[in-house]
Amino acid sequence: MSVPLRFASPTDNSRPHGSHRYDVFGPKIQRQLALFGRDALDAWTLLEADPDVVAYCERPLSLPDLKRKRVVDFWVCRKEREEFIFLLRPSELASRLDHPSSIPAFRAWAASSNVEPAFVDPNDIARQKLLLSNWESFLCDLSAFGRYVPKALSDQVLKALPSFKTLTELEQHFAEEDPVLLRVAVVSLLHQGRAICSTLGSETFSSRTVIEAKS
Known part of the structure; x- marks a missing residue:
């Protein structure tokens, strides 16, 4: 299925400190991609496994108005909707203040763009x-x-x-x-x-x- 992609390539390919790089090929999007850390690899695996997912893009954008850089982990185009997936970091799981949903500018942008934020605990994925x-x-x-x-x-x-x-x-x-x-x-x-x-x-x-x- 061919769809116009809102995001077709990552905006940030810098390797986070201490993370392992995985170079993989995505059959659904027919291109190579680099994933940083096991959490991202596992999330990508489940995106490819889910037949409801039509397309996706890793690290499509960085969040606005943050002192410390935070990228969206995946943009996902499903058959009925689009999502921004956030793989929550330990600090984000521990404190509501660090949670991406606490950024008003991002909430407004996501709502105006008809993109639904999805906040995922990587531990839930790893258990599968x-x-x-x-x-x-x-x-x-x-x-x-x-x-x-x-x-x-x-x-x-x-x-x-x-x-x-x-x-x-x-x-x-x-x-x-x-x-x-x-x-x-x-x-x-x-x-x-x-x-x-x-x-x-x-x-x-x-x-x-x-x-x-x-x-």
């Missing part, structure tokens, strides 16, 4: 360990092989899902296909929200994991 682990693996597959999967193969896999619900069953049914591309076809269906897997948050994805077409 299996979901993050599964999607980190999926995103590596999509980044490396997604371009090589014919749409026709994904469509055929989707049609076969009512009868063949695990990778093992699909591999047997599509015996002539490259098993790597077949796995990536399944992953692409999950990524697009055309297929679902209810156990990604509770079990490591395997050849026996049940995948279903979205009803």
